[in-house]
Amino acid sequence: MTSFEAAVSAEDLTKRYGTGDAQVTALDAVTVAFGRGELTAIMGPSGSGKSTLMHCLAGLDTPTSGRVWLHGARHGSADRVELSGLRDDALTALRRDRMGFVFQAFNLLPTLTAWENITLPLDLAGRKPDLGFADTVVDAVGLRDRLHHRPSQLSGGQQQRVACARALVSRPDVVFADEPTGALDSRAGAEVLGFLRRSVDELGQTVVMVTHDPVAAGYADRVLFLADGAIVDELRDPSADRVLDRVRGLESAARGRAGVGAGA
Amino acid sequence: MLRAMLRDLRAHLGRVAMTLAAIVLGVGFVVATWVVSDSAAATVRGGGQRTDVSALVQLERRAADPRRPGIAPEVVTRLAALPGVSRVEGVRSGYAALVGADGKLGTTYWPGTAGTDWDGSQRFELTAGRGPQRAGEVALEYQAAAEAGISVGGRARILLTEGRDDTATVVGLFAYHPSGREFDPAVAYDGDTAARLLRSQDDDPAAVPGFDRVEVSGAAEDALVAAVRGQLGADYEVRSGGELREELARSADSDADVIRKALLTFAAVALMAGVFVIANTFTMLVTQRTRQFALLRAVGARRAQVRRAVLAEAVVLGVVGATVGVALGVGLGLLGMRVLPIVGTVRYAVSPWAILLGYAVGIVVTVVAAYGSARRAARVSPMAALRTDAAVPRRSLVLRTVLGVVAVAGGVAMIALTRAAELDEPARIQAMAGAVLAWVGVLLMAPVLVAGVLRPLARVLGARGGPVTRIALRNAVRDPRRTAATASALMIGLSLVCAFATVGQTLTASLTDEIRTAVPPDAVVVRAAAFGQLDDAARATAAAVPGVGALAVPRLGGAELLPASGKGVEVQFTALDPAALGTALRPRVTAGGSDLRGGVLLDEQRAAEAGLKVGDEVRLRFGAADAAGGSTGAEVRARVAGLHRSSELLRGVVLDQALLPAGVDSYNDSMYVLGGDPGALRAGVERVFAARPDVVVLDREELLDELLAPFQLVLGLVYVLLGAAVVIAVFGVVNTLALSVLERTRELGVFRALGASRPLVRRTVRRESVVISLYGGLLGIGVGVLLGGVMQYVILANPVFDMSVPWSTAGVALAGMALVGVLAALWPARRAARADILAAIATE
Structure with a gap:
């Protein structure tokens, strides 16, 4: 990590919901960069704005103010795209071609087979999948014998692995994972996390993962801690225990700020 | 709980909008049907009903000689002298056909080719201008005038009997209200002109025509009818105004009933489509609310309560849909009455039955369609509330599929068991029922x-x-x-x-x-216009056209075919000149030859039924009406020269016209001319019939x-x-x-x-x-x-x-x-x- 090169970056990212008394600030002038070839975890308690941050970074949500850049790797630094101000079609194409997504659940289209789900972003772009790379990915997630099954015929863990494979198969600039293990038992969760880790180590993939699980965060190269819409702490090469310590520290700090009962 | 469901319904009213539209349309169709048929009947009963006829006098049928002079004018004088009579009107009727702009008679069936004499009675309702008062003036039935493209002030050419025609100035247009069953006239002259011009085609041209019927008005109807009967005797048929009105009302009702039934059939088809749409909507609505039903069950709702709640939704939907549908139906019905060609004043009738029926149909159809979904909703397990992917239990498709297969197979079997050769009424019904059954089967499958x-x-x-x-x-x-x-x-x-x-x-x-x-392909067709027949003059004219090679004049009629043994069967016959068969008119011969000099051609189907073959001898019995209205059978023996497939133009038994006994009833409405250059031939034929509005020339x-x-x-x-x-x-x-x-x-x-x-x-x-x-x-x-x-x-x-x-x-x-x-x-x-x-x- 001697030369930090950003894959995604944001500057003064602010997101407010509602107006007047009911206004809520989900993100408060966040400036952040996510390193290329790193697995970055975003942690924080419920309502800390971690999902909102990810949605804004991915162009799924529009920030109230601030800017987001996606830095192309393969195409050199000239291929820097600013997301703010892009129209829906351009954002859609960007998501399709240069981002990958893994959501907590309901990731897959129920009518498509595992293989069709994996190649869907390429299909949508009208590109032929790179079969060699697709094979690598499929083997890596261990789904070779399940490719022609429908999502309803797969377990939750298998479904999530299909989602991971889909996120990777188009070799995106960044993969966004929103609580990817939230709906899984610990073993299936470990499989998915292990796979994301390997995609970074072996394929040089950039992954940004939102999670509230210290164990999941333990797989990351770097953990960002969010509270009340701001980045309050950061940890490099964490272990689950160090993450947990940091979370406890933040929670007690939050309780100290807001009085008893907050932070739940 | 009901309140919760109804609130729910209101919240997702957008989701049922299309279902509502389906109910509205279906109900609207039914109600419109009712309104149109009721209004049509009411219009005839009300607007078309005459109040100025107390008695109608006509000649008894058996006294009505085809060459009768009609009712003599002195009868009218006698009736006028009866006590209590306020008005006596002799009504004339005769052949009078309006000639269109193209010099030919119109092709509409109604109003017909009749003319009458104008009077001030309720028979005529002026829609424009005034009634005819002197020679050279005429009034026309308004629709006939519209079809011929003539309006008030224009000149109308009217074709009369024996090839006479008359040209008169149109002074008025009228709608006609008959006093009984009669041919509605297209033309009305003033009394003297009508007496001079109007003849029936059967009338003796030399005789002075009488009246077709006499209308009598007076105060005391019963006494009047009795007095008229006493005065006239058995040769006359006298009907009271009450009878006439009742008859007219009955026929209006039965006409309305025919319209109603025909339209209701189509409305039923529309409703059936509606049932599928509604049922499908409810299925989806119930599926989407599985967790809600589970929650209701978990907090203590009984199955029946859940079921009733869904059915209540259906009732509400049905009521809302029916209300809009009834309004739409009434609107459509009234609109329909404006579009329909109706004589005189239209009476609108919106009976409470139409509205009740609309509501009944709307509610029943919706509830029936929703019933399955209601039952399924009630079967949702309370456990489903705890699961995210809970589904409404659904009955398997096995029963439905089995029923479908059975229906299709049964329907096909019902059709297959009938045979084309012996397709009698029960077999036809069986085949049609089989088709409907199979159709339902496909829906099930x-x-x-x-x-x-x-x-x-x-x-x-x-x-x-x-x-x-x-x-x-x-x-x-x-x-x-x-x-x-x-x-x-x-x-x-x-x-x-x-x-x-x-x-x-x-x-x-x-x-x-x-x-x-x-x-x-080169034949020229000479055809009687306005559903009439060709006469001897027309036939002679056609034969005299220069260049005519062959001329077929088929006369069609009915006879009884008697095989050598066994029962006779009713057959149609076509009689023509043997020289014309195979040239101007070609039979489709399936066995034997087609030379009528050697015998008759039998319809192959009849021949098969009667077991007749080429060479067999058959007897044909022709019925001829005698003067007394009975029939005299004239029998003809003939050999079967060949078999043919009966067609529209050459029907049943085809025989040499020379074999046809004199006086046999037959009709001839077309001739087929062949010869020389087709263009020149047609021009020639058209030329000779140019002055005959009642004859058209076609290819x-x-x-x-x-x-x-x-x-x-x-x-x-x-x-x-x-x-x-x-x-x-x-x-x-x-x-x-x-x-x-x-x-x-x-x-x-x-x-x-x-x-x-x-x-x-x-x-x-x-x-x-x-x-x-x-x-x-x-x-x-x-x-x-x-x-x-x-x-x-x-x-x-x-x-x-x-x-x-x-x-x-x-x-x-x-x-x-x-x-x-x-x-x-x-x-x-x-x-x-x-x-x-x-x-x-x-x-x-």
Whole structure:
């Protein structure tokens, strides 16, 4: 990590919901960069704005103010795209071609087979999948014998692995994972996390993962801690225990700020 | 709890909008039917009912000599002298046909070719101008005038008997109100002119014509009728005004009943399509609220309570739909009465029955359609509240499929067990019932057909096609019941359209074939206009045209065919000159020869039934009306020279006209002329008949067009009436798609997040819609053509598969269904494309 090169970056990212008394600030002038070839975890308690941050970074949500850049790797630094101000079609194409997504659940289209789900972003772009790379990915997630099954015929863990494979198969600039293990038992969760880790180590993939699980965060190269819409702490090469310590520290700090009962 | 459900219904009223539209249309159709038929009857009873006739005098039928002089003027004088009589009017009636702008008689059947004398009674209702007062003036029935393109102030040419004609100035237009059953006149002259001009075609030209009937008015009807009867004796038939009015009202009611029944049949078809749409909506609404029902059950609602709650929803929907539907129906009915050609003042009648029926139909249809869903909702387990992927329990398709297969097999067996050769009334009914049963069977099998036909197709096309096609096809087969119900609603209307189109096409094709076989392409056809007959003068004129090679003058009539032994059968006969057969008119000979000098040609079907062969001897008994109204049988013996296939122009037994005994009833409405250059021949024939408005000259194709026109008219009407069922089904497609899109919010969110653009999402929904519509279309067309095959079998006794497939109608229907698919998807596709990605993928 001697030369930090950003894959995604944001500057003064602010997101407010509602107006007047009911206004809520989900993100408060966040400036952040996510390193290329790193697995970055975003942690924080419920309502800390971690999902909102990810949605804004991915162009799924529009920030109230601030800017987001996606830095192309393969195409050199000239291929820097600013997301703010892009129209829906351009954002859609960007998501399709240069981002990958893994959501907590309901990731897959129920009518498509595992293989069709994996190649869907390429299909949508009208590109032929790179079969060699697709094979690598499929083997890596261990789904070779399940490719022609429908999502309803797969377990939750298998479904999530299909989602991971889909996120990777188009070799995106960044993969966004929103609580990817939230709906899984610990073993299936470990499989998915292990796979994301390997995609970074072996394929040089950039992954940004939102999670509230210290164990999941333990797989990351770097953990960002969010509270009340701001980045309050950061940890490099964490272990689950160090993450947990940091979370406890933040929670007690939050309780100290807001009085008893907050932070739940 | 009921309140909760109703509040719920109000909240998702948008989701049931299309269902409401289906109920509204169905109810509207029923109510409009009722209003139109009631109003038509009321109009005839009220507007058309005359109050100025206390007694009507006509000659008794047996005293009515065909060459009668009618009722003598002195009878009118005698009746006028009776006490209590305030008005006596002798009514004349005779042949008088209005000549159109083209110099020929019109082709409408009604009003006919009758003329009468103008009087101040309620017979005439002026719509323009005034009544005729002197020679050279005439009043015309307003519709006849419109058809001939003549208005007040114009000159009308009127064809009379014995080739006379009259030209007079039109001073008025009228609507006619008969006092009893009579031919409605198109022409009215003043009394003196009418006496001078009007003759019946049967009248003795030399005799002074009397009155056709006498109308008597007076205060005390019963006494008056008795007095008239006493005065006139047994040769006269006297009916009271009350009887006449009752008769007219009865006939108006029975006419209204015929209209009502015919329209109700189509309304029932529309309602049937509606049932599928409504049932499908409720199924989807219940599915979407599975967790809500589970929660209700978990907190203590009994099954019956859940069921009643869903049914209450249906009732509310039915009431709302029926209310709008009744209003629509009344509106449509009143509009329909404006469009219908009705004589005089239109009376609108909206009976409470129409409104009650509208509500009953709306509520019953909705509740029946929702019943299955209500039961399913009640069976939701309370446990389902705890699960995210809970589904409403559904009965398996096995029973439905088995019933469907049994119905199709049974229906086909019922048809197969009838034989074309012996298709009597019960067999026809059996075959038609079989067809309907099989049709219902296909409806029952529709979900399995989706799984069995559409799913493999989706697999093949989906694997090859791009993501849009793939996802659209997979979505279309995702829930076979839903797709089946949607497609079935389309199928109902469309299959009937195609069935009628097939019958129409088959009849057209068979008639075309018959005419083209019988009439040579170069023949000139001389035909009586306005449903009349040709007379001796016309026949002589045709024969005298220069260049005539062959002239066929077929006379048609009825006779009894008596085989050597056994019972006689009624047959039609066609008598003509043997020299013309095979030249100007060509039979389709299937056995033996066609030379009438050697014997008669027998209809092959009759011959087969009677076991007759070429060379056998047959006897034909002709009935001839004698002066006393009885019949004298004249018998003719003949050898069977050949067999032929009976056709429209050469019917039944074809024989030499020389064999026809004198005085046998027959009619001749067409002649077929052949010879020399066809263009010159036609010009020559047209020239000699230029002065005969009652004779038209056609070529073969024009004759065909004339004969086919009534079919086209009826078919067009049937298509329009079936349109309602198709429109309701289209609402069903919109509904299914809209609710499906709602259900797939999450999926659509993921789809969008992964990079599906809005246009692509729209395309996907649209393609799904087109797939469902086309599936319904193909099913409808396929089933319709087969149904049409059975119908033409029942009507014509042709083999079932000898139907003519109406390719153009099928093509138009299929293209229409594709368009329906695109249009139905407009709104749901927009909704799908607008889906909020974040809301869709949010986990909580």
